Amino acid sequence: MKYTPRLPQRNVNVTPGSPLRDFLVLLLGLTAILVGLYFLLGLAVNLIVPWLPMDIENRLAAPIVRRVVVKKDVPGQEAEVQRLLDYLQTECTDLPYRFTIHVSDNPHVNALALPGGNIVVFSGLLDKLKSENELTFVLAHEMGHYAHRDHLKGLGRALVFMTLSAVVFGSDNPLANFLSHGLYVTELNFSRDQETAADEYALVALNCTYGHVSGAGEFLRKIDEGDGGGNGGHYFSSHPETSERIAHLKDFAKMNGLDAGPLAPLPADFNL
Amino acid sequence: MILTTVETVPGKSIVEHFGLVSGSTIRAKHIGRDFMAGLKNIVGGELKGYTELLKESRNQAIERMKEQARELGANAIVNVRFSTSSVAQGAAELYAYGTAVRVN
Amino acid sequence: MFDLLFVLGLIATGYIIGTWAERRHYRSIERREREFIRLPAVTLKKLDAGSPPVESAVMVCGSAVVSVDYFKRILASLRNIFGGTVKSYESLIDRARREAVLRMKASAEGTSLILNVRIETSAIGRYANKKGVASIEALAYGTAVTFKREGAAFHTG
Numbered sequence: 458m459k460y461t462p463r464l465p466q467r468n469v470n471v472t473p474g475s476p477l478r479d480f481l482v483l484l485l486g487l488t489a490i491l492v493g494l495y496f497l498l499g500l501a502v503n504l505i506v507p508w509l510p511m512d513i514e515n516r517l518a519a520p521i522v523r524r525v526v527v528k529k530d531v532p533g534q535e536a537e538v539q540r541l542l543d544y545l546q547t548e549c550t551d552l553p554y555r556f557t558i559h560v561s562d563n564p565h566v567n568a569l570a571l572p573g574g575n576i577v578v579f580s581g582l583l584d585k586l587k588s589e590n591e592l593t594f595v596l597a598h599e600m601g602h603y604a605h606r607d608h609l610k611g612l613g614r615a616l617v618f619m620t621l622s623a624v625v626f627g628s629d630n631p632l633a634n635f636l637s638h639g640l641y642v643t644e645l646n647f648s649r650d651q652e653t654a655a656d657e658y659a660l661v662a663l664n665c666t667y668g669h670v671s672g673a674g675e676f677l678r679k680i681d682e683g684d685g686g687g688n689g690g691h692y693f694s695s696h697p698e699t700s701e702r703i704a705h706l707k708d709f710a711k712m713n714g715l716d717a718g719p720l721a722p723l724p725a726d727f728n729l
Numbered sequence: 730m731i732l733t734t735v736e737t738v739p740g741k742s743i744v745e746h747f748g749l750v751s752g753s754t755i756r757a758k759h760i761g762r763d764f765m766a767g768l769k770n771i772v773g774g775e776l777k778g779y780t781e782l783l784k785e786s787r788n789q790a791i792e793r794m795k796e797q798a799r800e801l802g803a804n805a806i807v808n809v810r811f812s813t814s815s816v817a818q819g820a821a822e823l824y825a826y827g828t829a830v831r832v833n
Numbered sequence: 834m835f836d837l838l839f840v841l842g843l844i845a846t847g848y849i850i851g852t853w854a855e856r857r858h859y860r861s862i863e864r865r866e867r868e869f870i871r872l873p874a875v876t877l878k879k880l881d882a883g884s885p886p887v888e889s890a891v892m893v894c895g896s897a898v899v900s901v902d903y904f905k906r907i908l909a910s911l912r913n914i915f916g917g918t919v920k921s922y923e924s925l926i927d928r929a930r931r932e933a934v935l936r937m938k939a940s941a942e943g944t945s946l947i948l949n950v951r952i953e954t955s956a957i958g959r960y961a962n963k964k965g966v967a968s969i970e971a972l973a974y975g976t977a978v979t980f981k982r983e984g985a986a987f988h989t990g
Contacts, residue, residue: 459745462870469793483911748873759916808876814954828875
């Protein structure tokens with residue numbers, strides 16, 4: 458048996474190709490799948506969520522409210538706003554929620570409608586108010602969102618995101634917190650149509666409370682001066698242009714026979 | 730390419746040899762197979778997914794060994810042996826090695 | 834945020850230094866394989882009928898342990914999700930075994946032929962039995978025979 462020394466030219470045991478490219482492709486694939494899952498599940502949850510019974514909705518709402526609200530200690534203000542809210546609820550609207558007001562320590566001029574009947578009003582907005590009519594308009598506007606169940610639509614995706622990030626990253630992971638912060642801001646946005654519908658609802662409720670609709674326009678002009686951001690932040694702003702909003706509301710008022718009138722001042726112990 | 734696990738190729742004589750040749754492979758299962766295996770843990774039965782995986786692994790290792798032998802000019806591999814280890818969880822690793830020879 | 838950057842840094846370091854170390858190792862392996870080409874290692878157990886008489890036979894062995902770098906580990910866990918050949922480990926196990934065989938040949942310096950070579954592998958290290966990846970240890974052992982005739986390294990008989 459003869460021995461012929463020979464070496465193979467290439468290494469059959471290693472697949473050619475850059476491992477870096479492999480890595481990027483796999484990572485991209487994984488990200489695409491996770492994002493796809495997120496949107497698909499969000500869609501599915503959005504379909505189910507309107508059928509949620511109220512107490513489940515309230516329980517789901519609690520962690521979301523805790524994340525968003527940085528409670529400002531203004532019990533006097535809060536009580537007054539709550540009183541107004543209760544009045545609106547009993548006299549001028551017919552919604553199956555028990556509304557609670559949360560004042561959040563935030564200089565932005567903004568208000569949010571969170572699931573479970575939790576209305577969040579930022580202290581920046583409260584500071585800008587000059588009359589009770591404006592406050593009523595804000596509260597009625599948020600209640601309008603509830604009337605159209607707008608607040609639940611973002612809830613679906615937010616829930617899916619919380620679950621996915623807990624599974625992939627583990628809870629309390631800084632990356633998850635970082636992403637979720639951005640996501641809450643975008644998911645709590647309402648579309649322009651939703652905003653317009655809420656505006657109209659608010660106008661009707663305003664009329665019911667005071668007999669006229671002054672205060673709405675004044676308020677809208679004020680938030681325009683404010684920080685120029687829509688619900689939740691400067692990017693992804695979906696608020697219709699304020700002038701458009703005011704013009705539309707004027708048309709709406711004219712069509713429905715709502716007129717102007719004197720503005721009621723803020724309650725005495727409001728501005729503490 | 731003839732493969733045997735004995736010293737010679739029965740019925741033929743070895744003319745020359747080229748030393749050791751080997752083929753190795755490592756294949757991972759994917760999440761689908763894992764999921765099915767988890768279910769099978771409840772009902773029992775053959776884990777077809779894993780059987781497939783190990784079969785593919787073995788075939789690839791043997792193919793690579795044959796390719797290396799071919800490159801050296803051999804037409805048979807004798808005294809083939811297998812060796813395996815669990816180098817990574819969830820991956821099937823197989824190493825096949827033998828002596829590349831030329832028979833007539 | 835800092836955690837993510839730290840992980841990315843580890844991956845990058847693993848990739849850069851790991852790839853450099855791997856190439857260096859492969860060059861060394863190929864060089865030594867060329868040097869030892871005269872000494873065949875076979876899995877055959879018996880010498881041919883026409884072999885020259887044997888002067889001595891001694892057991893020789895060589896082993897090597899090679900570890901993964903962080904980049905390879907991450908790549909493997911991604912692969913575990915999608916399935917397919919784990920390319921990053923192929924080079925790892927290949928290197929370990931070739932290194933073991935070379936070390937066996939090195940310890941058989943001056944002999945003519947190594948018979949009945951067996952190669953065993955095992956996973957060792959902190960992650961050997963848990964989730965994750967271990968280092969791989971390859972052990973090659975065989976019987977090195979020396980023939981009485983001069984210049985018998987070219988022939989086995």
